[in-house]
Structure formats: C-alpha cells, structure tokens
Amino acid sequence: MLGDSTGGRWTASRGPRGEALALGGTPGDSHKARIAAQALDRPPGRPYIPGMTDPRSGESAAAVQARLAEEFQLFDDWMDRYQMLIDMGKALDALPERERRDDLKVPGCQSQVWLKSDFDGARLSLRAASDAIITSGLIALLLQIYSGRTPREILDTPFTLASDIGLAAHLTPGRANGLANMVRRIREAAAAHA
Numbered sequence: 001m002l003g004d005s006t007g008g009r010w011t012a013s014r015g016p017r018g019e020a021l022a023l024g025g026t027p028g029d030s031h032k033a034r035i036a037a038q039a040l041d042r043p044p045g046r047p048y049i050p051g052m053t054d055p056r057s058g059e060s061a062a063a064v065q066a067r068l069a070e071e072f073q074l075f076d077d078w079m080d081r082y083q084m085l086i087d088m089g090k091a092l093d094a095l096p097e098r099e100r101r102d103d104l105k106v107p108g109c110q111s112q113v114w115l116k117s118d119f120d121g122a123r124l125s126l127r128a129a130s131d132a133i134i135t136s137g138l139i140a141l142l143l144q145i146y147s148g149r150t151p152r153e154i155l156d157t158p159f160t161l162a163s164d165i166g167l168a169a170h171l172t173p174g175r176a177n178g179l180a181n182m183v184r185r186i187r188e189a190a191a192a193h194a
Contacts (some may be wrong), residue, residue, distance in 0.1 A: 043085035051100040059155040064145050069164040078170055082134070089136025092143070110174030111135045115182060117189040123148050124190055128182075138179050148188050154190035159183045 059067070075081050082146045099116050106113040111132035126147040128139045141161060146154050160170040168176060 037110050038167075052144075061145050061149050062151050065159075065161050065164075067155065068141060068144065069161055072161075072165040072167075081165070082170075085137030085141070086133050087125065087137075088140035089130075089133055090131065092136055092140050095127055099127070099155055100129065104180070106181050109178030110172070111136065111178070113139065113178065113182060115139075115185050117186070119151075119189075119193045122150060124151055124154060124193060126186065126189075134175065135178060139182065140173070142186060146190075149190075149193075151190035151194040155187060155194055 072081055072084065075084065095114055095116065100112075104114040104116050106115050109130075109190070111130050113128065113130045113135060115126065115128040118127075124147070127144050128143065130136045130139055142159070145157070145159070149157075158171045162171070162176075162179060171179065
C-alpha cells in the first residue's frame with residue numbers, strides 16, 4: 001500500500017489491460033498512475049527511482065522539488081525512502097578522478113563530497129560525487145533540482161525538500177550539516193554568475 005502526499009491511502013495494481021491503477025486515488029490522477037506503474041515495474045524489493053529531469057523540459061526547479069517530495073511520500077517506510085535515495089545515488093554519473101580535487105571538495109561534510117559547476121553563459125551545470133552512498137543520494141536530489149538551471153532560478157528556489165518529506169529529522173547531524181554545505185556551495189556558484 002502506498003500513501004499519497006495528502007495522507008490518503010491508495011494501492012497500486014494492474015487493470016484488466018495491464019494498465020497501472022492507483023486505487024483509492026483521485027479519478028484521472030495521471031501522475032499517481034504513472035508513479036504506480038513505475039513502482040509496479042521495479043524489481044522486487046526495490047523502490048521506484050525518479051528519473052533525472054531535463055530542466056529544458058519546462059519543469060521548474062520548484063516543480064521538480066514538489067514532484068520529488070510527492071514521490072518520496074509514496075513510501076510510508078523510511079527504509080524504502082532510504083533505499084530510493086541510495087538507488088538514486090548509485091545512478092549518478094561518475095565524476096572522473098581528475099575532478100575529485102581538493103578545490104572542488106565541499107567543506108564540512110561527514111564524507112568526502114566533490115562538487116563541480118560549469119556556467120555556459122546562461123545555465124549552471126552541476127556534477128558531483130561522494131564516497132558515501134547516502135550522501136550520493138542527497139547529491140542526486142540536489143542535481144535533479146538545480147543542475148541545468150539559470151543562476152536566478154537556483155537563487156529563487158530555496159531547498160525545502162528535506163523538511164517537506166521529513167528527511168531532515170532522519171539525517172545524522174553530520175549528514176545534515178553536509179547537506180546544508182552542499183546547498184550553500186550550489187547557491188554560491190549561482191550567485192557568482194547571477
């Protein structure tokens with residue numbers, strides 16, 4: 001059974017033609033049906049992993065953040081949410097060793113984090129890596145929200161996802177500090193080009 005972002009209860013199942021059904025959800029809620037289909041199609045025991053968003057697709061950083069919050073809230077069990085975060089981190093593109101330099105390290109993180117930003121004159125592209133699996137998942141969240149955005153959009157979109165889904169209460173103080181430092185580094189890079 002899955003829960004929706006309003007606290008309602010619904011289940012994902014297959015209809016007579018194999019289509020995903022979000023039973024108990026609002027009729028015509030195509031977003032929940034899409035999530036249900038992806039959740040049903042995942043390998044057994046593995047949570048749904050949201051796909052990386054192309055910022056040029058028209059979905060704003062704020063909309064990505066809201067969608068991610070809704071997708072995380074589909075899972076009642078924090079172990080499933082952590083597994084989703086871990087899987088997102090594993091799906092990150094690798095950061096080449098030559099870019100794992102001291103000047104790209106994010107200070108104050110419990111584990112090692114490297115964050116590289118490139119500005120093409122309009123948008124800020126971000127790439128990052130960590131030597132820890134949970135931290136890699138946190139990086140994946142931040143990249144989905146902020147990479148490929150204009151500096152102004154980054155600065156105008158505060159990071160609220162951790163509090164929106166209750167993640168902040170489930171992070172160790174060291175990880176929470178590291179997450180805050182990663183967000184600070186992204187905002188500093190955006191401010192330098194705004």
